[in-house]
Amino acid sequence: MGHHCCSKQKVKRGLWSPEEDDKLVKYITTHGHGCWSAVPKLAGLQRCGKSCRLRWINYLRPDLKRGSFTEEEERIIIDVHRILGNRWAQIAKHLPGRTDNEVKNFWNSCIKKKLVAQGLDPKTHNLMPTSRSNSYSNNLTNNSSSQFPSSTTPFTISSLGKNNIDPTKSTSLLDIDPALLTLPPQNLLINQPNIPIANYPYQDNSVLMSFKDQNPNPSFDFTNAASCSSSSSPFNQTNGFIDESVMWAPNGIDAMDLSQPNEGVAPTIHAVGQQQQTQPQNYVNGRVMDFNDTTNEKGMEIDDNYAGNAFDIELMESALMPCGMLYGGGNSMEQLQWDC
DNA sequence: AAAATGCACAACCGCATGGGT
């Protein structure tokens, strides 16, 4: 039984022989693939077009990178997967020379197991219930299990102002057009004046981070934990933002204690609604984190006009760790080992 | 040494999507 797309043809299935590979490579390098459904006939192959396409993309393409994944690639996969989930094709776009199939296989055969071994849910990157409970109990003295966050969404930001979105419901980053969502490397400082914005890795266009459902009054705002600790709900009804610190820590107890000498506050991430908040500038590692930019037409964009200011993505990443754990605060997160 | 098991990778399958008619 052949593919539905080529049931009329007598097609071969299974592993490709070197001769078949040779025919396909010669044809495509000479003529290009054009219409894939026509390739098998023109190349003299008894395969369906779909199979030819897959073989070319996953194995024969000359720009493919061979060999095992590097630690850097592994970290990128984990980081992007945390946000995008199983969107292998999107993840693979951040890894030149790697295919979605390759990334998927690597995830299923290696990374997934590592995360599980570390007590992390590979789907959400959150601590699995027992582990999370342990983590909280290490850091909190006055809590009840019912206060623990129940959300399994790793990175949830409410995007308000469009179509009168119900403020009680949040829009996951999974709803964001992946093409518009790009991640700088963790150790890259976005405001580095010497790095042209167009040259950032993982970038599909000039927008570093942008939301598909753009807010008429968009701004993306990092505020200090104190400014939102008064709310017991993750959603601030007045200003309309999701308070991650409340989501992930009961009673406003800081979920993220970065414990760094030059920072006064633990940064939290807020998608600000109709009202612009007046916030103090937040200094992290001596740098200003201020993403209020009401002149910006993009839903979310990190301003690179602050000369001398830099935004440490690694810090952002750590701040966004959804597990409600202290990153570097002496808990199991420090014990993460990435050895196979 | 042979069978059983595990693993990584390649390939397939079915569905979604978009363009053309």
Place this chain on the structure above:
DNA sequence: CACCCATGCGGTTGTGCATTT
């Protein structure tokens, strides 16, 4: 607007090799 077709994508299965029993 409905239909067809090609393509892209993610989940799943198949295959061959390595390791364990």
